Structures are given as C-alpha cells and as structure tokens.
Amino acid sequence: MAGLALLYEHPQWLAPLFAALDRRGIAYAAIHADGHGFDPAGRVAPAPLIFNRIAMSSFLREGDHPIFYAQALMAHWADAGARVLNGAAALAIDASKARQLSLIARLGLAVPATRVVHRRADIAGAAAELAFPLVVKANIGGSGAGIIRYDDLEQLRAMAAEGMVPDSIDRVWLVQEYVPVRGGRITRLETMGGRFLYAIDVDGGGGFDLCPADACLAAPGKPAVTIARADPAPALIEAAERIAKAAGIDIGGVEVMIDDRDGTPRFYDVNGFSNFVANPLDVLGWDPHERLVDWLETMVERRA
Missing domain, CATH: 3.40.50.20 (Rossmann fold)
Incomplete structure (x- = not known):
C-alpha cells in the first residue's frame, strides 16, 4: 500500500x-x-x-x-x-460561502454586508436591506460561477422575473453588497499546515473568475487576468492563518479585498483546493508544489 x-x-x-x-x-x-x-x-x-x-x-x-x-x-x-x-x-x-462568512465574522474580521436566503423568491426582499450595487452569489461556486451583479432593485426584480439569477446546486443564495475594490485587485493568501505560504494580487478586470492556475488561465474565452506577487501586511497574514485554522483547512487559499470606500480589508472566500499560481517561477521565484x-x-x- x-x-x-x-x-x-x-x-x-x-x-x-x-x-x-x-x-x-x-x-x-x-x-x-x-x-x-x-x-x-x-x-x-x-x-x-x-x-x-x-x-x-x-x-x-x-x-x-x-x-x-x-x-x-x-x-x-x-x-x-x-x-x-x-x-x-x-x-x-469549502462548500458553503455562507458558512465561510459566518466563520470569518466570528473571528472578528470584516466581511461584505450579506444576507443569506434559501429561496429565489426571497432574494429581492433581502436585497432591499442592502445598498446597491450588489451581487447575488450561489452558495457553492467556483471560478467565478454563479455570481451576477445588479445595479438597482428594479433591475434585480426585472431580471429575477425572467429567471436571470444564479443557479444554486444546494438552493442557498448570498445577497451581498458589491465592494469597490481598491486598485481593482484582490489578494489571495495561500496557507499550508495553517501557516502562510505565499500571496498574489489578482486583477480580473472587473470580472469574477479569478482562478490563477494554468488550466484556468488557458480556458477558452476566459477574460485576461493579471497576477503579481504580493507582500500582505502582517495583520492580513495573521488573519488568513486564523481563518484557515478555524476552517480546518490543511491547505487552501483565503481571499481578501480592500474596500476602496474606507480601506477596510474584507475577507470573502475560503478555497480548499489551492490551485497554485501559474508560472510560479516567474511570479514567485519558486515553485510551491515543491514545498507542498x-x-x-x-x-x-x-x-x-
């Protein structure tokens, strides 16, 4: 064996x-x-x-x-x-964005303002409690799937009436205020064994598919994604390690965005797969697969 x-x-x-x-x-x-x-x-x-x-x-x-x-x-x-x-x-x-946000908030860290519902019929009502623009997310996503932005309640209601809301394989949706991201970049911090491994800044040009791996970047029709090595502040590294440990993630990524309105770091995603960055020798100067x-x-x- x-x-x-x-x-x-x-x-x-x-x-x-x-x-x-x-x-x-x-x-x-x-x-x-x-x-x-x-x-x-x-x-x-x-x-x-x-x-x-x-x-x-x-x-x-x-x-x-x-x-x-x-x-x-x-x-x-x-x-x-x-x-x-x-x-x-x-x-x-990993399979519940709702649980991820609850865990992150329990740790005293900021998340985007969010409401969680289990019926499409309740999405508009939840949206009325939040500020527009906002996004509706499927609870289980991947590679940016299951996310749609709406600019006002009328647009949301009209699109929902025509079935233009994300599908959700577990029938759970997140209604979330859209966060204007400082510099257009999110930061993904990778952890291994509960400790910080490396970080990258990812700019998806306003899109939601921010997968940084070779197979993702080579996918037909995928919008251009810009990736650069990042050096997060110690507080962000410590927060990512706390999130990974609390989630029981042995190896995985934690994503954070800086809210351009007030500079608040808002953590919003925990990814247990850890698709390491494409071209690691060029981006990082070393290959994380060897460390793994x-x-x-x-x-x-x-x-x-």
Missing part, C-alpha cells in the same frame, strides 16, 4: 502535483472520483494519509459531481484511521 492517496476529479489541475511527486519518487495512489464507490461497513482506507483534491467548481464540469459524495467518503476514511487532509469538516466549509511535496513527504513519514 502506498503511504499517500489523492482523491481528485480534474486531472489537468493535478498534473503539476503528480509530476512533483514522481520526481521525488514518492509512491501514491491517484483515485479518480468517477466510478468510485465505498462500503460504509468497511474499515480500510486506501492509504494512511489521504489528500482530498475535490474542487467546488467540479459541478461546472459534471452534473454528477462528487462534492457531497466526497464529504461522506472523507469522513468514512477518517473513521477508518486515515489522516485526511482537507477532510469532511474542511469540505463542508516536502510537507506531504513529512506527513507520510509520520504516518508510517
């Missing part, structure tokens, strides 16, 4: 990690979610260390996505004695 197993659904996104593991001669089992099943009465995990690599955007690629299946599977493997990285608890946070493999190797040795 290999010491490490990875559950995934997007081979292209995993290619850099697989290549780094292969270069280091680390044995691993790559388990594609498609076609997978498990016996809930069984008590054998595929490896002592499991790395969950299921992305929330998987529902965009496949109607039979594994998001909820993976939560049950990760909990089952943990019960079988495996150490699961980004396990069931982290997946539950160092960490995984240490974790495997601890479980041996």
